[in-house]
Amino acid sequence: MASADFSRPLTSLYPELDATALTAYATALETGEPGGLSPARAAETDEFRSLAVFSRGKVTGADGDLLDAAMWRHTGPQPRPVIVMPSPWTDLGWLAYAVQATLFAARGYNVLAYTARGFAGSQGEVEVAGPLDVADGSRALDHLIERTAGPVTKVGFLGDSYGSGISQLVAAHDTRVDAVVALSTWGDLGEAFHENSTRHVAAVQALLGAAARARLSPQTQSVFENVLANRDIEGTLRWAEPRSPFTHVKELNRRQVPVFFSHAWHETLFPGNQTLKMFNELTGPKRLDFSIGDHSGPEMSGMLGLPNRIWTDAHRWFDHHLKGIGNGIADEGQVLSEVMWGRALEPRPTWHSLTEGIRRVYLGSGGELADKPEAGWSARVLCGVDTPATVADEIVRSGYAELAGRPKAYPAGDIDRTVAAVWATAPVEELTRLRGIPRLRVTYRAANPRSSFVAYLFDQAPDGSAHIVTHAPYTDLGREPDSLVGADFELQATAYDVPRGHRLLLVIDARDPFYGDANLPRATLSFTSPEATPSYVELPLG
Secondary structure, eight states, X not given: OOOOXXXXXXXXXXXXXXXXXXXXXXXXXXXXOOTTOOHHHHHHHHHHHTXXXXXXXXXXXXXXXXXXXXXXXXXXXXXXXXXXXXXXXXXXXXXXXXXXXXXXXXXXXXXXXXXXXXXXXXXXXXXXXXXXXXXXXXXXXXXXXXXXXXXXXXXXXXXXXXXXXXXXXXXXXXXXXXXXXXXXXXXXXXXXXXXXXXXXXXXXXXXXXXXXXXXXXXXXXXXXXXXXXXXXXXXXXXXXXXXXXXGGHHHHHHTTOOEXXXXXXTOSSSOHHHHHHHHHHOOSSEEEEEESSSTTOTTHHHHTTSOOHHHHHHHHHHHHHHHOOXXXXXXXXXXXXXXXXXXXXXXXXXXXXXXXXXXXXXXXXXXXEESSXXXXXEEEEETTOOOSOOSXXXXXXXXXXXXXXXXXXXXXXXXXXXXXXXEEOOOOSSOEEEEEOOEEEEEEEESSSOEEEEEEEEEEOTTSEEEEEEXXXXXXXXXXXXXXXXXXXXXXXXXXXXXXXXXXXXXXXXXXXXXXXXXOTTOEEEEEOOSSSOOEEEEEEO
């Protein structure tokens, strides 16, 4: 079986969006000419034109740079809430929001969507949610308020992906912002680029590919290149800190800003745990929707104008917090999880309430995950060789297969035990509900001062096929050669039902093309379980 190949350039993080169709939609909003639109879409634009006015223009951003923008405005003098929508990481710019902005406007909001600096028709350079991007958000809000016919009651910021991080940061710095919707977002950008000290090289390559026609600032270009070349880790983390909403969470908490997050369980750009860290630190009204899929996939059908529960809840969030409508969303709990693979929706009052108990299983000498620890064994892993155990075949695109009910089937039997270490539970006797964050503690010996590996948790069916539950990388950069390393870290959060008769499979290998590899070629890692600090996996049960 071919291994994952991230060398094929990912030219868009939004492969489902059609620039031609969105342009035709915006033209119909502006002129009333429905050329190329379906009858339903033409009727939608006609209805909006009877309610409000759509126009395109420029927002004067920071340093006088002109940002491409569009506005949806009501002409009456009555008080209204407003929404500002910074664009995603795409050459589509604000066009990505054309349908949803229209739907918000039809519900009575005045809306401004703009293209982030450095992308498409906006001037300036891409700063990756830097100070100029934050200032742009406030300038965009000024622009909308100045052109609103009546008084502005409350202000919301909404963004998907790149726009979601900018939205959080603007809300932290601009006290006029009353609520935020952040879809497929990040909380700690440093952790998104360097997870457990492991470089997310494929994610950075995907960001560069999707911004191939954008104008990156020299600093942005340098940081991305440094991640790929394994240079100046500390410099990257310093750059990421002010761009991380987590750094500014106290400002959001001081004003108790309501924040709505959506995320995908198998997110490959901004892994879920770093967003959860942000979510759990928020003390104001908050909500987190976790879904099957990868980056921006779960909300994509809504961006196309199709029914979508995430966008429905985003509308309800703003209706409640900007309009004061008692629609029940405040009473539904802070977390809503879509369970793999049955797609059941589980509301919970808090994130921590997902996990009702912990089961610890220990890594054994015979490849078993057992209830009791066993010391003295050794499992060697050869470095530099890929295995069928991989994060995903393709960033973003693999998530669409999951959304369609076709998650990747991994051939567990094809995993070479000389280049990977494998442990399995006995077949589970009843449905096992994994809810929360699994944790792995394992000890290994590395002959070299730098070492890395990836741990995967699979659900293996009786026929030998497996589906990925979760994973995480680990890198150690500072040991003496041939010393024991104690790795203790979290795998990415999950909500997964393991069917009766299936096994949980822990696989550890030393190479995944998704991540940077700190090992020397043909080196070995020798995993073990000391009596004093046994190796185990903690399974969160719900």
